[in-house]
Each structure stands twice: as structure tokens, then as C-alpha cells.
Amino acid sequence: MPIYERQQRDELDQLVEGVTQGTLSRRAFLQRATALGLSLSVAGSILAACGPASNSNPTSVDVLNVWSGEEQASFKAVVAPFTKNTGITVKIESTRDLNATLTARIQGRNPPDIAVLPNPGKMQQLAQQGHLVSLDNFLDTNTIQSQYSKGWIDLGSYNGKVYALFYKAANKGTVWYSPKQFQTNNYQIPTTWDQLISLSNQIANSSKFPWAMGVSSGSASGWPGADWIDQIYLNLNGPDLYDKWVAHQIPWTDASVKSAFQYFGQIVGGKHYINGAPQSILATGFQDASYLPFDSPPKAYMYYLGDFTEGFITGQFKSAVAGTDFNFFPFPVINQQYANALTGGADVVTALTNNSAVKQLIQYMATPDAQAIWVKRGGFTATNNQVPSSDYPDAVSGASAKALAAAPIFRFGADDLMPSQVEDAFWKGVLTFIGDQTQLNSVLSQIESVAQQAYTSS
8 A cells, every 4th residue: 555655654653753742733734644555454553552632621630740749739729820910720640650641541541741750760661652742833942942951951862853941850868957056066077988987986895876778769769879870980980980870871880880889888888877777778768768857866877868858857957947947968078089979869741641731731840930939948958050149048959959050070870861661670679779788789789680671672
């Protein structure tokens, strides 16, 4: 049949893309597809595979995300003015196992309108599979280029098209502590790794626990430990080797990877560093662990995690005063050549449905006014550069945003850039390593085995 000729097949592909992107009506698709030689039944089947018909006047948007607790409350505050002004209801579905939920809904041909992904790796995969709607027709190019850094735009692009709005950035170079407790105990803020270990030993030798740590997070357990290793790796080896690690241009068994795990192991396995370690680390939720340095009396004195930790602290301790009761110090320097290098992350807003309500919500979320709502509530670093520093609720959150903007070296968290199979293996490997550091060689060999298959197939 003539439909199988290359030129006609290419034209059919263009028609399918037109329907998917919303530039071609479904009726026009049927007319042009039958003109190419397809029967109405075959054309209808292809049309069905393009997804549900676009509702010309939708009244709600379904948003799938991982936010809960204070984060979900803040997102509700963000979308409240949108609903008031447009009449469009935002239905929020939160899950800690986003990958499984999203996969099931896509396979069931019931995708959410918008999915807020935890990393760009998943976004690239979904774009490659044709599940995402390009945002090029949603967002004004000139506005986005003026309000967002090229780095965020590039991370949200696939094959020359923008598929993601990077939203709610995180500075992952933050170690949290109580200035009041440091002053009371005459602890000095460490600026180098050696000083960090010395301080940890000083606290431990006084029969106190210097560190709080928890890596439990449901099916994603292990990611807080991976954040440690990502940050250590960048500070130890620099951006060039970091990029090679992410791209699997060096094996997981490389000495540089092993060394990063071993630095992390100094904290995890430090004598009298973490109460109940290693079992407690594996059993404690990452958010619960963040509270321990700020309890009265404190149950620990330092806690490492991204700057979104401030939202956990202020949500738990309502009267806590920023800069007095809680603060962070920058991740200590390991290699002076890469001082102040930061890893970070951002939640990734993607569209799986193409209609006017989805378009309006994404346009709104991209604005500085919308992002400022969450910024003022705390626990949010804006990706839109038009959000003024004065909107941050306190000097602590403002300092984190400033550090992120001024970082001489910045890289997205390595595990979030890797294929999902490798990321999962990394997280599981972290759990095994925390439980028994003598298993490091087998942990790295196992991740390497997964990586060899994943990168070959991707």
C-alpha cells in the first residue's frame, strides 16, 4: 500500500505529532490520514493512541507529584489564586512512588494532566517515548529566556524542544545546625572536611551524637545518602570527572567513585557519630532525622540535606527563629580546587495532556509572582530569576538562594541524571553500604553491572 512509502510514512508521523502537540485537530487528522490511504478504523486506532481528546473548555487540572505535608500545603497556596482567577480547579495527587504511579497511569491510558517529576532523567525518558507535550507552544520563548538561566532551559529540553519547566530548585550544599547550641558548646563552624571530622570527634568524645541521619523514603529509600555521595564526589573530583561519572564514561568501580563512598563512610561509620547507627539510619525517615538537632535538648548537632530542609524545621518547630535557632553552613571544602562547588536539584513540571487549562496552569507556575508565593512561605528556592531576594522569608533561605546563584561550579545531583535503573541500583547500594561498609566492592560491582546494561540500551 502507498502508506508504507517513506514520504507518506513521514507525513503520517508529522500528523501524529500535530495531534499530540495540539496544532492539528483530530478531525483534520482523520481527513488527511485517510487521504494517505489509511482506512477509517486504522486512522481511528492511531488517533486513540495519541491520547484522549482535548477538552476545549476543561474546568480542572490533575497534578501528580511527590509533595506532602508542608510542601503540599505550600503548593495549594500557590494554586489558590490561579483557581480564583480562572475557575479552574487543581486536583493534587501526591505519592512517594511517583515512577510506579505514573507508569501505571500511562499504561492505563489515564495519564495525569501534569506530572511534577523529581529529576530530568525521567523527563528525558518520557519525552523520548512520546508521552510529553512540548511546552514551546505554552510558554513565550523570549520571556523564558530572560527569566530562566540557560542551564535550566537546556536541562528541560529534548531534541531541541522544551518539555519541562524546572521549578522549586534545591541547593544541596547545606549542613544544618543550631547556632544557639554551637555557641553554648563553643563549637566552631568547619570550613574544610578535616575540620568537619575534628568537630565530629570533639562532639562524640563528649558523649554526644554529632550527626543526625535518616535515609528511609519508601521505595526511594537511599536517596539522601546518594545526595551525600554526589556532593562529596563533585567537591573531591570536580565537574569534568563528575560529568564522566554521570555519563558512565568511567566505571562505578573507578577509584574516584570508591573514594566518594569512603568519605561518606567516615560519617556513617564514625565512632559515636549517629545514635543507633547503622540500623537507625536505615529505619529513620529523612524528614524525621532533620528534627533531631533542634529538639530540646538536642539529640544531634548537625544534619546534611538540601535547603528544602528549612521547610521541615519551620513546620515542626513553629517558633524557631531563623539564624538563631537554625541555620546552615556550606558543605566543607574537600579539594580547594573545587571550593564552593554545589550539587542541587529541582522539581520538573511536565505536561502529559494538551488543553487550555494545562497551558494556563503551566504559564502561571512559570511566573515570578506564582513562585514568590512559595518562596515567602519558606522551603523553596525559585528558578525564575525575577523573584526578588527580599521575598525570601528570612536571611537563611535568602543566603541559600544566593549561594546557589553564585556557585562557581554547579551540577544537578548525579543520581537524578542517570537512567532510572542505575539510580535505583545506586540507592539500593547506598543502603547496603550503610549497613555494612565491607561490602563496598561488591556494591560498586553490582551497580556497574546494572549501568552496563542500562547505558547500552538507552
